[in-house]
Amino acid sequence: MASNLQRYLTSIHLTMTVWNRTPTKSAKMHHHGARVAKSIEDLVAQSNIIFTSLSNDTAVEEIYSQLIDLAAQVDHSIIFVETSTIYSTLATSIANQLTAIPHHQHIYLQCPVFGRPPVAKAAKLIWVTSGDEKAIKKMCLYFTTMSRSIIHLKTPDVAKACHFKLIGNFFVVGSMELLAEGLTLAEKSGVDQQSMIQFIEVFFPAPAWIEYSRKMVDGAVSHKDAGFSVDLGLKDVGHMRQLALDSGTSLPTADLAYRHLKAQQDQGLGGQDWSSLINSLRSASKLPAVGEKQLSDGEIEKCEE
Structure with a gap:
């Protein structure tokens, strides 16, 4: 800027x-x-x-x-x-x-x-x-x-711009929550992840959807550079929930995202990109964390050699 x-x-x-x-x-x-x-x-x-x-x-x-x-x-x-x-x-x-x-x-x-x-x-x-x-x-x-x-x-x-930004960010984190749940379900049910990304690119061609779904599938959620951290995400989602409380509004998607982000922070992963919230869902579904899966496969190949 x-x-x-x-x-x-x-x-x-x-x-x-x-x-x-x-x-x-x-x-x-x-x-x-x-x-x-x-x-x-x-x-x-x-x-x-x-x-x-x-x-x-x-x-x-x-x-x-x-x-x-x-x-x-x-x-x-x-x-x-x-x-x-x-x-x-x-x-x-x-x-x-x-x-x-x-x-x-x-x-x-x-x-x-x-x-x-x-x-x-x-x-x-x-x-x-x-x-x-x-x-x-x-x-x-x-x-x-x-x-x-x-x-x-x-x-x-000036309060109205703060409200606007939080609602805009709610759409972002809500989309991530939706993508994380869908991609986890896809892998757990045996559907090819890259095919799901292809569907997202064609049916929901929004840059944010494409970027976050690729991060979640390719294992880039652990990258800290040029990302938005779990710690900052928790701050924003916390503000969204407070705004909902102050306004008398229900915001269940934000509650879910907050819980999944908090689980990452509690593991000492607050510096990861906030799209790593998918790993909370993967853990609950008995799947390895994104990034760990690729490492595990490599270790198995090395053992076989």
């Missing part, structure tokens, strides 16, 4: 300032021409627009407590664009705190994004916007440099 935005800023002779809690990540952006802030204080002092992208609510709360304090000390106004997947009460709290700073006109936009790291790299994210309408219009050109589509919720209520 940052490199795509920096590329655009360079084209109009502007420079982006970056800061990360892990300094080595900021250093990578220096090679793209960005200025690396010496500290979060330096970042706020130099910026009138600040994008934040963080892993969970705890990190967002921690960083924004610093940003809010620092925003009260500067002379210029700042538009904060929060892109993380967080619960709505936190977004509302941050927005209210920024609005309450005396003698300032800081603005908070909640703009979560959909897309895995390769999608972000290709500037094909889906953005969702909420907050001050004039600020969103001002920011749209920047959003476009990182996205293929922007969904405007047209509401000043």
Whole structure:
């Protein structure tokens, strides 16, 4: 996201300032021409627009407590664009705190994004916007440099974008749960897995369905690179269940997915891609975990030699 935005800023002779809690990540952006802030204080002092992208609510709360304090000390106004997947009460709290700073006109936009790291790299994210309408219009050109589509919720209520993101992610994890159950049933009943993938590609040609079904069959669920981890998945599904509870809604598919993800985390596999939830179903069906099956076959061949 940052490199795509920096590329655009360079084209109009502007420079982006970056800061990360892990300094080595900021250093990578220096090679793209960005200025690396010496500290979060330096970042706020130099910026009138600040994008934040963080892993969970705890990190967002921690960083924004610093940003809010620092925003009260500067002379210029700042538009904060929060892109993380967080619960709505936190977004509302941050927005209210920024609005309450005396003698300032800081603005908070909640703009979560959909897309895995390769999608972000290709500037094909889906953005969702909420907050001050004039600020969103001002920011749209920047959003476009990182996205293929922007969904405007047209509401000043930043909580609505949080709800939207959780529901969108529910469709993703619900699809994974469905694929995991179907593919496990297919193998257990003797149906060829690759034939099932061929059916999915023809009948349900959605990129996410194809990607996740291939991961589950080919054993790529244990890969950590460019994936979305079990730990992060549990955070999101936990938020979905809380939203359902707060809304008086039943969400049984999320309950199932949460149980299967939790089983993976309890085995110390929280860093695996969240599509590894299939292994909870495979275990219950007395099938080896995806990845282990291929290893077992190789070990048997070696023994026979």
